[in-house]
Amino acid sequence: MRDPSCDSQSGLRKGFWSTEEDRKLVNYIRKYGISNWCKMSLYAGLSRTGKSCRLRWMNYLNPNIIRGNFTNEEEKTILQYHSILGNRWSAIARKVPGRSDNEIKNHWHTNLKKRIITQDHPVPTIKPKETTKSIDLHDVESSVETPTSHVFSSLSDGDTTSLCKLDISSRYDHEQLEVENESDYHISSPGTILDIKSFWEQLYYADEDLELQNLFQDTSFDQIFIDNLYS
DNA sequence: AATCGTGTCAACCGCCGATCA
DNA sequence: CTGATCGGCGGTTGACACGAT
Known part of the structure; x- marks a missing residue:
């Protein structure tokens, strides 16, 4: 059997990550790569759930992630694929290199959705x-x-x-x-x-x-x- | 200067399919 | 085959920043 889920353990830290925690996770991944997130958290000396470590890496620490404002081209791509795929953020994220699904989801809710709603045009209901x-x-x-x-x-x-x-x-x-x-x-x-x-x-x-x-x-x-x- | 409202975004929660023992 | 666990996902929350009053 696998190890018991570390998610259910008590006493694990929650909330925002400290720079020290970030450093531990990045150093561990650089050294050993990504395998089992729960074990990684343990071995890296982090009092975090595996899920939390994964999320932090995927959305922030991963060097492939692009920080900063979305370009017009990126926004256009998001809008195109959202109209096709709906709220399938991970699928949309795969079409926007360097952006995480969480980032795209946030950007959609805070920017893009409003822009569409404020358009004067009624949305046609055509199949x-x-x-x-x-x-x-x-x-x-x-x-x-x-x-x-x-x-x-x-x-x-x-x-x-x-x-x-x-x-x-x-x-x-x-x-x-x-x-x-x-x-x-x-x-x-x-x-x-x-x-x-x-x-x-x-x-x-x-x-x-x-x-x-x-x-x-x-x-x-x-x-x-x-x-x-x-x- | 203090308070309030709003926007942003990092992180958590809960569900579910995939995988493993 | 079964049940436990993991990992991925979308929805939601809440802390913080900032502008308006």
Whole structure:
């Protein structure tokens, strides 16, 4: 059996970490690497739970963590992926190098969420499934050239998620989303190029795919307003 | 100068799936 | 297979900073 959980032990320190505790944890990890957090805490001479040590390392002490203000590019990435993944902060954090899930979560609640809420636009309640049925790709090419917003959508093969951005009209209803002008593609991973036709076709066939259905049910479409935030 | 309200963010809590003995 | 434990995750809390009154 493993050691009894150190989480349940009494007398362990809580609250903010001292510089001495930080030093002990960093020195231990530099010397022995990361293995069992509970044992690490013990061997490093820390009166902390393994969880607390892990959190401190992941969110603060890890040298790969970037401190400081979020860039516009980082914020844009967070907004894009949040609209697709919802509050899956760890998944979003993997798309923003150097930022921890906790940091992204905090930044979302203190900054980004407010910016979206304060947008003048009402959030349309459109299901992706419905949007796929109203699109004629020939019409897309020959339509009006003054779109008002962008919409991002995605396809996932399990490991990677590809994003596609379209200009769309601001005219929404519950049955139809009109795509007026193909814009450009945002590719999340190199080599994953998705053309606009296959994008919508795959979206349509996602009806058969439970995982994709779940993915799109979580999609809030808040990202429609992302570009407006930075325009 | 004191008080209050608000924003920020580090850290904790509790849940749950993965892993191990 | 089972139960205990670990580690990861999202939600929440609370201490602190700072500006307004």
